[in-house]
Amino acid sequence: MVVVMRPEATAEDVDAVVARVESAGGSAFISRGVQRTIVGLVGDIAAFQSLNLRTMPGVGEVVRVSKPYKLVSREHHPEATTVQVAGVPIGPDTFTLIAGPCAVETPEQTLAAALMAKGAGATLLRGGAYKPRTSPYAFQGLGEKGLRILAEVREETGLPVVTEVVDAADVPLVAEWADMLQVGTRNMQNFALLQAVGSAGKPVMLKRGMTATYEEWLMAAEYIAQRGNLDIVLCERGVRTFETATRNTLDIAAVPMVHSLSHLPVVVDPSHSGGKRDLVVPLSRAAIAAGADAIIVDVHPDPQAALCDGPQALFGEDLTELAKACVDLPPLVGRRLVS
Numbered sequence: 001m002v003v004v005m006r007p008e009a010t011a012e013d014v015d016a017v018v019a020r021v022e023s024a025g026g027s028a029f030i031s032r033g034v035q036r037t038i039v040g041l042v043g044d045i046a047a048f049q050s051l052n053l054r055t056m057p058g059v060g061e062v063v064r065v066s067k068p069y070k071l072v073s074r075e076h077h078p079e080a081t082t083v084q085v086a087g088v089p090i091g092p093d094t095f096t097l098i099a100g101p102c103a104v105e106t107p108e109q110t111l112a113a114a115l116m117a118k119g120a121g122a123t124l125l126r127g128g129a130y131k132p133r134t135s136p137y138a139f140q141g142l143g144e145k146g147l148r149i150l151a152e153v154r155e156e157t158g159l160p161v162v163t164e165v166v167d168a169a170d171v172p173l174v175a176e177w178a179d180m181l182q183v184g185t186r187n188m189q190n191f192a193l194l195q196a197v198g199s200a201g202k203p204v205m206l207k208r209g210m211t212a213t214y215e216e217w218l219m220a221a222e223y224i225a226q227r228g229n230l231d232i233v234l235c236e237r238g239v240r241t242f243e244t245a246t247r248n249t250l251d252i253a254a255v256p257m258v259h260s261l262s263h264l265p266v267v268v269d270p271s272h273s274g275g276k277r278d279l280v281v282p283l284s285r286a287a288i289a290a291g292a293d294a295i296i297v298d299v300h301p302d303p304q305a306a307l308c309d310g311p312q313a314l315f316g317e318d319l320t321e322l323a324k325a326c327v328d329l330p331p332l333v334g335r336r337l338v339s
Contacts, residue, residue, distance in 0.1 A: 001040075001041040001045055001048055001062065001063065001064050001065065001070075002038050002039065002040050002041065002062070002063050002065055002070050002071065002076045003017055003038070003039040003041065003053055003059055003061075003062050004036060004038055004059075004060045004061045004062075004063065004076060004077075005017075005036060005037040005038065005039065005058050005059060005060055006036075006058055006059070006060040007036055008058070009037060009057075009058030009059070009060075010058060013056070013057050013058025013059070014030060014037055014039065014058065016056060016057070016058075017039050017053060017056055017058075017059065018030065018039065020051050020053065020056070021039070021041055021043070021048065021051070021053075024043070024044070024047045024048060024050075024051055025043055025044065025047065026041055026042060026043030026044065026047065026048060027041070027042040027043060028040065028041055028042075029042070029071075029226045029227070029228070030228055031071050031225045031226065031227075031228050031229065031230045032228055032229075032230065033081065033230035033231060036060075038071055038076070038077070038230065040070050040071050040225075040226060045064065061076075063075065063076040067218075067261075068215070068219060068222075069215070069218040069219050069221065069222040069262070070222065071222055071225035071226060071230065072218055072221045072222055072225050072230075072232065072262045072263065072264055073218075073261065073262060073263075074260070074261060074262055074263050077263040078263070079263065080092035080259070080263050080265070081230065081263045081264055081265065082094075082265070083203050083231045083232070083233050083264075083265055084203070084231070085124060085160050085162070085179050085180045085203050086160035086179040086180075087160075088123045088124055088160055088338060089338060090233050090265045090267065090293050090294050091265050091293055092265075092293065093334075093335060093336070094293070094330075094335055094336055094337070094338045095288065095292075095293065095294065095326065095330035095335040095336065095337050095338065096123060096124065096293065096294035096337075096338045097117075097120065097121050097122040097123065097124075097294065097295060097297070097326050097337070097338075098122060098123075098124040098125075098126050098162060098267070098294055098295065098296040098297070099116075099117035099120060099122035099124075099125070099126060099296070099297045099298075099299050099314075100113050100114055100117050100122070100125040100126040100127045100159075100162075100298075100299060101113040101126075101127050101128075101298065101299065101300050101306075101313070102126075102127075102128055102131075102271070102298045102300070102306070102308045102309040102312075102313065103127070103128045103131050103139060103141055103146075103306070103307055103308035103309075104127045104128060104129050104141065104142055104146035104149050104150060105142075105306075105307050106149075107149050107152065107153075109300070109301060109302075110127060110149050110150065110153050111153050111156060111157075112301035113127075113299050113300055113301055114127075114153045114156075114157045114159055115157065116299045116301065116315065116319060117159070117297075117299050118157055118158075118159060119319075119323075120299070120319050120320070120322060120323040120326070121323050121326050121327065121337060121339065122159065122297075123159065123160075123338050123339065124159060124160055124161075124162050124179075124180070124294075125150070125153065125154065125157065125159035125160065125161050125162065126162045126163070126182075126296055126297075126298075127146070127150050127153075127161065127162075127163055128141055128146070128163060128164050128308070129141050129142055129143060129144070129145075129146025129147045129149075129150060129163055129164075129174075130143060130146070130163075130164055130165065130166045130167075130170065130174075131164075131308060132164075132166050132184060132186050132187070133308075138308070139307040139308055144173060146163075147163065147173070147174065147176075147177040147178070148177070150163060150177065150178070151177050154179075160179035160180070161177070161178050161179050161180070162178070162179065162180040162182055162205060162296070163177075163178045163180075163181070163182060164181075164182040164183070164184050165178075165181050165182070165183070165193070165197065166184065166187060166193075167193065168190075168192045168193045168195075168196040171193070171196040171197055171200050172200070175200040175201065175202050178202065179202065179203070180202060180203045180204065180205055180233075181197045181200060181202050181203070181204050181205070182204075182205040182207065182235075183197060183204060183205070183206050183207060183220075184207050185207045185208060185209050185210050185237055185272075186209075186210075188206065188207060188208060188209035188212055188216075188217065188220050189209060189212075189216070189220055191223055194206075194220055194223035194224050194227075195223055195224075195226075195227050197224060197229070198223060198224035198225065198226065198227025198228060198229045199227045199228065199229070200229070201229070202229075202231075203229075203231040203232070203233065204224055204229060204231065204232050204233070205232075205233045205234075205235050205267065205296075206220060206221050206224065206232055206233070206234055206235065207235040207237050207269070208234070208235065208236055208237060208239070208254070210237075210238070210239055210240045210248060211239065211240055212239075214254065214257060214258055214261060217234065217258070218234075218258070218261060218262055221234060221262070221264060232264050233264065233265045233266075233267055233293070233294070234258060234262070234264050234265065234266050234267065235266075235267040235268070235269055235296065236250070236251060236252075236254040236255065236258075236266060236267070236268050236269065236273075236292075237268075237269035237272045237273055238250045238251070238269070238272060238273025238274070239251050246273070246274050246275055246276065246279065247272065247273065247274060247275020247276070247312070248272065248273045248274075248275065249273070250268070250270065250273035250274065250283055250286070250287075252268075252286050252287070252290050253290075254266070255268065255287065255290040255291050255292050256290060256291055259291060265293035265294065266291075266292055266293055267292060267293060267294040267295065267296055268283070268284075268287035268290075268292040268294075268295050268296075269295070269296045269297075270283035270284045270287060270295060270297060271296070271297050271298040271309070271312045271313070271314075272298075272309075272312070274312065275309075275311065275312050276311060276312060277303070277311060277312055277313065277314060277318055278318075280297060280298075280312065280314055280318065280322065281314075281318060281321050281322050281325060284297065284322055284325055284326075285325050285329060288325065288326075288329040288330055288333065289329065289332075289333065291333060295326075297314060297322065298312055298313040298314065299313055299314045299315060299319060300313035300314075300315060301315065302315075303315055
């Protein structure tokens with residue numbers, strides 16, 4: 001069960017709802033979004049129904065939710081959510097290009113990639129300072145030094161930063177430098193990390209686990225929402241199947257399907273799903289046509305020298321082709337490119 005507060009509800013109104021729920025032996029979790037505050041209830045539903053919560057000041061509605069993911073479900077929140085990342089929207093009426101280097105290597109490489117991304121129409125800069133890799137011998141990122149480089153590039157280009165955090169202990173540090181925190185596919189069910197980013201006060205991009213069902217993905221998002229953060233963007237980045245010709249298999253059906261289940265925005269990662277440069281633009285076109293709210297793409301000034309995922313990074317004519325697709329295609333599905 002969830003209590004949806006009115007937009008004009010005060011902090012005192014929310015506290016009063018929490019106090020009444022707790023008086024009945026229940027627990028209440030407050031999640032604050034851009035437009036509304038939602039209080040998720042855990043406990044005896046019959047006891048909650050006797051509390052007359054609908055009559056309390058500031059309460060808009062009380063909804064009994066059948067889905068196991070209550071706060072991120074469309075059942076109580078039928079309107080699609082727009083998440084703002086330092087003023088850049090990701091939501092139902094717009095299309096947002098997120099681009100940058102998969103890994104921060106040097107200040108020069110990161111700035112060059114950021115300028116390439118911005119020239120292609122990107123309004124958010126992705127870049128990894130911490131890189132969880134399959135091999136322990138692969139480049140693991142520059143850590144805090146990488147965060148500082150991203151902040152310097154943000155200062156020069158004006159692009160807000162999206163970067164991954166891999167350990168709950170690092171969340172305060174990464175949140176200090178980043179505008180949006182990314183939880184990668186390998187950490188989708190790292191529940192301590194999900195709870196930590198949920199409490200960090202920054203928007204979160206949650207990548208789908210490579211073998212996760214839609215429900216498992218949305219339940220992971222629920223961990224973040226339950227800690228008070230509804231500014232969550234879901235990222236489909238390809239799943240593991242029997243096919244080996246591509247790095248992963250892009251589940252394009254995830255875009256409309258998850259939109260039907262959740263009010264959260266859905267982003268597609270054509271770089272990590274295809275794993276090959278010549279697949280990125282076609283998969284991006286498919287994502288736009290399917291209704292993705294954004295795409296997140298790797299770019300690099302010299303992919304052959306990249307320390308991470310060079311074969312999938314765009315540059316030159318491929319990046320120009322992507323830029324054209326991002327201008328031409330969103331209006332055909334009722335969206336405008338964020339610029």
